[in-house]
Amino acid sequence: MSRCQEFREEFELYALGVLDPPEMAEIDAHLREGCAECEAALKNALALNAMLMATTPEVVPPARLKRKVLAGVGVHRMSWGWLGALAASAMLMIALWLSVEERTRASELAQARRTLITVSAQRDRLLQAMSFLDDPATQPVSFGKGKPLPPHGNVFLHPQLGVLLIASNLPPTAQGKIYQMWVIPKGGSPRPAGLFQSEGGTALHILSGPVDLASVGAVAVTVEPEAGSQAPTTTPIIVAPVGP
Amino acid sequence: MLWKLLPVAYGLLQVALRFKDDAALAKRLKARDSRAMSDLYDRYGRLAYSLIHRVVRDSAAAEDLVQETFLRVWNRMQSFDEEKGSLGPWVLAVARNRAIDYLRSTDGRMAVGALELDRLERPASFSGFDDGALSLDRARVIKAAFDKLTPTQKQVIELAYYEGLSQSEMAERMQQPLGTVKTWVRGALKAMRDQIAGGASA
Numbered sequence: 001m002s003r004c005q006e007f008r009e010e011f012e013l014y015a016l017g018v019l020d021p022p023e024m025a026e027i028d029a030h031l032r033e034g035c036a037e038c039e040a041a042l043k044n045a046l047a048l049n050a051m052l053m054a055t056t057p058e059v060v061p062p063a064r065l066k067r068k069v070l071a072g073v074g075v076h077r078m079s080w081g082w083l084g085a086l087a088a089s090a091m092l093m094i095a096l097w098l099s100v101e102e103r104t105r106a107s108e109l110a111q112a113r114r115t116l117i118t119v120s121a122q123r124d125r126l127l128q129a130m131s132f133l134d135d136p137a138t139q140p141v142s143f144g145k146g147k148p149l150p151p152h153g154n155v156f157l158h159p160q161l162g163v164l165l166i167a168s169n170l171p172p173t174a175q176g177k178i179y180q181m182w183v184i185p186k187g188g189s190p191r192p193a194g195l196f197q198s199e200g201g202t203a204l205h206i207l208s209g210p211v212d213l214a215s216v217g218a219v220a221v222t223v224e225p226e227a228g229s230q231a232p233t234t235t236p237i238i239v240a241p242v243g244p
Numbered sequence: 245m246l247w248k249l250l251p252v253a254y255g256l257l258q259v260a261l262r263f264k265d266d267a268a269l270a271k272r273l274k275a276r277d278s279r280a281m282s283d284l285y286d287r288y289g290r291l292a293y294s295l296i297h298r299v300v301r302d303s304a305a306a307e308d309l310v311q312e313t314f315l316r317v318w319n320r321m322q323s324f325d326e327e328k329g330s331l332g333p334w335v336l337a338v339a340r341n342r343a344i345d346y347l348r349s350t351d352g353r354m355a356v357g358a359l360e361l362d363r364l365e366r367p368a369s370f371s372g373f374d375d376g377a378l379s380l381d382r383a384r385v386i387k388a389a390f391d392k393l394t395p396t397q398k399q400v401i402e403l404a405y406y407e408g409l410s411q412s413e414m415a416e417r418m419q420q421p422l423g424t425v426k427t428w429v430r431g432a433l434k435a436m437r438d439q440i441a442g443g444a445s446a
Contacts, residue, residue: 018408
């Protein structure tokens, strides 16, 4: 019996992860060689496994499970599907959001804080965001709400902390381009407020430092060359007017 | 044993694992359409719960693991091939692996490797299935083939699929020589494969 035939006798077990490690490794190595027939046999094994498991006797889940599943991925009550792109940090941001919009959700924020500790890559940025959103002096301004396609999200302003932008539906910029935020004073020219990229359509950007809230007329975002610009060179794709 | 006690739950067989509009649903999931998650649950939630419940036999744990399953699918959606992929087998594999992972951790069998399971449920693997491989007819053929297995063959299949035991672990559990267990497992898998091949050519 050829090696391939031997392997094919066990592909179902391989796909279930129940072969002993040396056998798993052997099959892995063989598949990496690009054996087309074994690839096809593995597909059949995956299909057999799926169909056999699909004949499991039915048990009806409680109705609440659907709500829990949807809440678990952060789409419960909100049409914020874009948040999921950031995985663990998505949970955090939703909790942050709720802490601003619904102060009663204190326990979720506590959980978000715990999640935060594990998200090492974005931790610093997110910690900063958390203190920002937590502060009663922060003023939220919405933009683009209710429109399905254009970028939408929120800008948060704080007299000492600065400006926090959370936006969704931001497509990735073209090669060599970047997003640039601008703080536009009332009756003045836009001032550069930092560069950022969108991750999976979602962006979180912070301009740190004191801001004179009374003088800010709007916060805007444009697409700029990678190095950033001194003044906007394209039409803003986000404009969030600030103030009464 | 449960297979004998319960009447065949053909309700589940009504759920063939390839929906005509799975591609459209996959696209919406990738676009982070929040309604899409609700549709995905309507399509595969009960199946995932039934499978997980069968493995862990605990309703509370099963609920948690279903949540984990759908979160994992949502988070890994971007690597899924919406044109050629099949959501059903992927969701089922993730569900089964979450349940086995849980079972192994409560049994203290973690050594077998959560990483291994993780690797085996990559979304990219669940694409390019043959037409008919996930059809209702195919499910019937497989179920019929399973029902015809000998009691020991059924037992080893259940231990592999629903308890995640390796053949050496089965040998230990069943107090049988490893060679004997391997013969049962291979015989059972071959019988099901042969039925599929026969059903396909008939």
